[in-house]
Amino acid sequence: MAVLEGHTSVVNKVQMRGDALLTYGPDGTIRIWSLEKRALLRTIDAHHQTAASFDFDGSSIISGPFNETAKIWDAQSGELVREFGLPADVVWKVALSKGRATFAANRGKDVVLEVWSFAAEADAMREGGQ
Numbered sequence: 001m002a003v004l005e006g007h008t009s010v011v012n013k014v015q016m017r018g019d020a021l022l023t024y025g026p027d028g029t030i031r032i033w034s035l036e037k038r039a040l041l042r043t044i045d046a047h048h049q050t051a052a053s054f055d056f057d058g059s060s061i062i063s064g065p066f067n068e069t070a071k072i073w074d075a076q077s078g079e080l081v082r083e084f085g086l087p088a089d090v091v092w093k094v095a096l097s098k099g100r101a102t103f104a105a106n107r108g109k110d111v112v113l114e115v116w117s118f119a120a121e122a123d124a125m126r127e128g129g130q
Contacts, residue, residue, distance in 0.1 A: 004033050006040050012050045017058045020075070026050040030061060032075060042078045046071060053103075057096040060118075062103070064091035070103045072096075072118050082118050 004021070013024035020041075021033040028047040033040055047065040054063040056075065064070040070091060072081040088105035095102045099119025105112050 004038065004040070006031055006033075006043075013054055015054070015056050017056050020056070020058070022054070022056050022061065024051050024054055024063070028065070030054065030063060030073070032078075044073055044078045046073065051094075052091050053094045055094055055096045060096055062094045062096050062101050064094035064103050064105070066090050070094050070101065070105075072101055082116075084114065084116050084118075088112075 009026055011023045011025055015022045019034055019036045021035055023031045023033070025031075026049065028045065028049050030044040030046045031040055032042050032044070044061070046063045047068055049065050051063045052066045054061060059075055060081065061073040061075050062070055063073065068091070069087050070084045072084070073079065074081050084101055084103065088107050090106045092104045092106070100115055100117050102113065102115045105114070
């Protein structure tokens, strides 16, 4: 269907939703591509390293790098919506569903599973306020 070029190294994570393709590389950037246009729409400088996990629900993106905090991004603007939790030793998995973000991580000897609501912040970003 298309050959998309833009990452300068390997692509660690890939996810599609409708026309959008998201890719995540070891440089810490999330790239949002349009399959219909066969073009890069935006690049988000998300973290200092690759993500252990990321998820995209069509309007928001959550990214969880190995030893930082999970972050929510507005997919349309590329703006940071919210940063979640305390820094973790390892973030294993992140997920989005209906205005809630979940991440599983290790903090010291503890394994934690945190669920956060971010619907109000995401709505404010889409309406132009913060």
